[in-house]
Amino acid sequence: MDEFARSSPIAFSSGGGPEDSFLSGGEPSSQAGSAAGSFQNDGHLSGLTAASGEAAGLSDADFGFQRPDFGRDPLVGTVQEYDRHVFLCYKAPYVWPSHVEAPESDRLPRLLSAALATRMPHIKRRTRLTICEGEDGTESSNGDILIFPDMIRYRQLTHFDVDNFVEEVLVKDTEWLSGAVETLTGSYVFVCAHGSRDRRCGVCGPVLVQKFRQEINSRGLQDQVFVSPCSHIGGHKYAGNVIIFSPNSSGEVTGHWYGYVSPDDVRALFEQHIGKGEILDHLWRGQMGMSEEDQKKAQELRLNLNSGGTDDKISAESTQFSSEINSTVNATKIAADSCCQGIEKSVCCQNGAVKEKLENNIVVENEAQMIIENTSNKETKVSSSKGTRARKPCPMPTWYECWEREDTYAVIAVVAAIASVAVAYSYYHQLK
Structure with a gap:
């Protein structure tokens, strides 16, 4: 498989080997979100950066839902296995640098990425870090942390708390004593809109976010479904990229990834995935907690069942x-x-x-x-x-077909009686 086609765990450069590649996030090595080198060129359409695309006279339409490569490649199995997804709510996509942990990034996302890299060997659950939109005074204020599939929120993480938070929550799997934990309910939708990282995501993402919000409002689901733009999650070529954390029929929450999502697909995602817990296989990239091979097998089984x-x-x-x-x-x-x-x-x-x-x-x-x-x-x-x-x-019947066991006993009894009479007569004759 094309190495640019899959999302990968983060590999923070620390001089280590492959064991350093399982802390996942929204960038690659020194680029939170992907394995080292996996997406070095994935941020460009046909090798063009956003700036060079503009210089070449390309419009947003060349990077949107009508682009030539939209829907071209297979989707299933393009999500690398991981166990936990951490979202840091922080500002808006238009202020995010191309790599949120880079030196030019703000202190909080940069320090959180660094702390994860440092403690990575001690984190038992493969953890992915992504930035989502944050705005003070809203449901997702700057510094809030959302953790899936745990369905919990910690409020207002600051750069002073980063090391303590990572140690207590992500390493030890305990509660962060310095912050109150909240239980999340409902469904959470994240759409990659990281335009400074890839123009395809920058064009497709905001349109999808707006479409999701329209559906939420029209259905009166403001307190049940939440949507937010997020930073790079891997696989720019699949933009629009969407992750949905929603309970299934058993109440279990897992993250399902979708690619090549267009505005026309949003209603189906609402009605089938969020409403009924049914997966849209033609857009499905995979899900957290499953290996790439298991994702393919799971889809094959669903398709066989659906087709009879x-x-x-x-x-x-x-x-x-x-x-x-x-x-x-x-x-x-x-x-x-x-x-x-x-x-x-x-x-x-x-x-x-x-x-x-x-x-x-x-x-x-x-x-x-x-x-x-x-x-x-x-x-x-x-x-x-x-x-x-x-x-x-x-x-x-012939005589042997109708012969019964009782008949045999009767014959034996008669023969025995005759024999007894014969013996008695012989003995009586001798006495004379």
């Missing part, structure tokens, strides 16, 4: 199983019926071995019937009439 492929397979297997059972039962019936020689109304076919074999196969058939009915919703069943038909009686 799995049901067809089950039905075919059930039909084959049913056919095999029927063949076995019918063969046993033929063997049993042959003892009657085609003559009806007989008490034959009661040979113990044949009877037992037939009854055993009837039991097997009934069990197979239950398995098939439990496995498939199709009407592929073993006929209940097969294997349960009464044995044919024969009206003209």
Whole structure:
């Protein structure tokens, strides 16, 4: 896979090896959000920076939803596995530098990125850092920290608190004693709008944010769904990039990533993903907590279920199983019926071995019937009439077919009685 096509964990340059690459954020090595070097050129459309694009006379339309590369590449499996997503609420996208932890960045995001890099070897949960919009006096004030999937918020982190916060919350997985924790409810939507990093995100992101806000207002969901622009999350080529943290039908919250999202897709994301917990697979990049391979397998399974492929397979297997059972039962019936020689109304076919074999196969058939009915919703069943038909009686039995055990006992008794009489008579004759 093209290395520019995937989001990656951050690798803060510290002279270390690959083990330094699992603290994730919105930039690469010394560029919070991606693995070292993974996105060195990903911020440019056909190698053009935003400035050079303007110099070449390119308009926003060349970077928007109608651009030539929009929707061109596969999406699934482009989210690298991670376990926790930390968002720092801080100012607006138009003031974010291209790399929020760079020297020209403000002190709070820069120090938070540095603290994460320093403590990275001691952070057990793979953690991604992203900046989202913050405004004092609003629901997301400057310095607020949102943590997913924990669904918690800490208020007003300052640069004086950074080291203590990282140690207590991200390293030790405990509460930050210096700040009150709040539980988040509802659904949270983040849209990459980091225009100084990539013009595609700068063009597509704000349009999507506005469209989400319109949907929220029109549906009266201001207290249930929250949307915010955010910094680079990896994969500029997939702009518009959207992450949704929303409870599924079981109440579990995970981050689902979408790419190539256009304004026309926003309503479907509201109605299907946020409203019903259903994934839009044609836009789905992956989700947090899953490896790239597992993301592909999960989508394949969903597509098979939605297309009925799995049901067809089950039905075919059930039909084959049913056919095999029927063949076995019918063969046993033929063997049993042959003892009657085609003559009806007989008490034959009661040979113990044949009877037992037939009854055993009837039991097997009934069990197979239950398995098939439990496995498939199709009407592929073993006929209940097969294997349960009464044995044919024969009206003209031969003496050995109708001979009963009681008859044997009677004959033995008669023979014994005759023998006893003979012995007694012989003894009486000798006494004379």
